[in-house]
Amino acid sequence: MKRITITMFAVAAAAVSALALQAGNQDRPPADEVARFTPEGRLIRPKGFEEWVMVGASTGLSYAQPQTPPAAGAAPGMFHNIYLQRWAYRHAMRTGALPEGAMFVMTFYEPSRKSNPARSGFYEGDRMPGLEVHLKRAGVDTSGWGFYGFNSDTTSSAAKLPGALACYSCHKTEAAFDNAFVQFYPTLRGRLLAKVDSQLPSAH
Numbered sequence: 001m002k003r004i005t006i007t008m009f010a011v012a013a014a015a016v017s018a019l020a021l022q023a024g025n026q027d028r029p030p031a032d033e034v035a036r037f038t039p040e041g042r043l044i045r046p047k048g049f050e051e052w053v054m055v056g057a058s059t060g061l062s063y064a065q066p067q068t069p070p071a072a073g074a075a076p077g078m079f080h081n082i083y084l085q086r087w088a089y090r091h092a093m094r095t096g097a098l099p100e101g102a103m104f105v106m107t108f109y110e111p112s113r114k115s116n117p118a119r120s121g122f123y124e125g126d127r128m129p130g131l132e133v134h135l136k137r138a139g140v141d142t143s144g145w146g147f148y149g150f151n152s153d154t155t156s157s158a159a160k161l162p163g164a165l166a167c168y169s170c171h172k173t174e175a176a177f178d179n180a181f182v183q184f185y186p187t188l189r190g191r192l193l194a195k196v197d198s199q200l201p202s203a204h
Contacts, residue, residue, distance in 0.1 A: 028087065029085065029087045029088075029101060030087065032047065032048055033048075033052070033085040033086065033087055033088075033103075034101060035101060035103055035135055035137065038157050041159070041160075042157035042158060042159050043133060043135065043146075043148045043157060043158050043159075043160070044156065044157050045131075045150055045155060045156055045157060045158070046103065046105055046133065049083045049085075049105040050083070052083040052084055052085050052086055052089075052105070053083065053084050053085075053086055053089040054081055054082065054083050055082050055083070055084045055089065055104075055185040055186075055187065055188050056080075056081075056082040056184050056185035056186065056188075057079065057080065057081050057082065058079070058080045058184060059075070059076055059077055059078070059079045059080070059111060059122065060075070060076025060077030060078075061077070061080060061184070062077065075111030075113075075122045076111075077111070078108050078109060078110060078111060078128065079108065079109040079110075079111060079124045080106055080107070080108060081106065081107045081108075081109065081124075082104055082105070082106050082184075082185060083104070083105045083106075083107070084102065084103070084104055084105075084188075085101075085102065085103055087099075088101065088102040088103070089188075092188060092191065092192060093187070093188075093191050096191060096192060097178070097192075098136055098177070098178050098180060098192075099136070100136055100137070100138060101135075101136060101137065102135075102136040102180075103133060103134070103135045103136070104133065104134040104135075104180065105131055105132070105133055106131060106132045106133075106134075107127060107128075107131050108127070108128040108130070108131075109124035109125060109126065109127050109128060110124075110125040110126050110127075110128060111123075111124070111125060112124070112125025112126070129151070129152045129153050130149070130150050130151045130152055130153065130155070131150050132147065132148070132149050132150070133147070133148040133149075133150070133158075134146075134147055134171075134180065135147075135148065136178075136179075140160060141160070141163045141168065142163065143163075143168055143171070143172055143179050144179065145168075145171065145179045145180075146160040146161070147160065147161040147165070147167050147168070148160060148161065149161060176189070176192075176193055177192045177193060178192075
């Protein structure tokens, strides 16, 4: 009986270790999903991000009051798609935190309604050149995040945008979680903001 008990304990311990190892491997960044830099410290353009998790999309979303509203029947604005590395997404959903090295990539698409059988509304048309990156990296800025702009599809690397730009202060004051606009990303919003709400003091 003692030998059976010891054996069962060993099997259970091995199963727990295997699960822990599996969880660790899921969060381990693959080489092609890690931010890379030039010797000068410029961020190298991410590759393959179209296969990452698309955590959010919007059209016509603006952080400033528009000067003039769109004409009747016109598109409200370009489409924005936001991608996050698969390992970072798994980590966020498992732990309730955005990991060091998390990288949001934003792409832009023209609004279109030219293809049949569409009769109303808009869909994503041609992709517009360039992309923007929001990278969580200790020491890059006092916020712990850096912004990088790739103005064209041929831009191979980009310097960090200066911390005095409005994007930094806007994210600091308006982002719902860890300087990231997760309020616009449905699945992350459900996980990360639920954690924030659970930590708020009770009104009773």
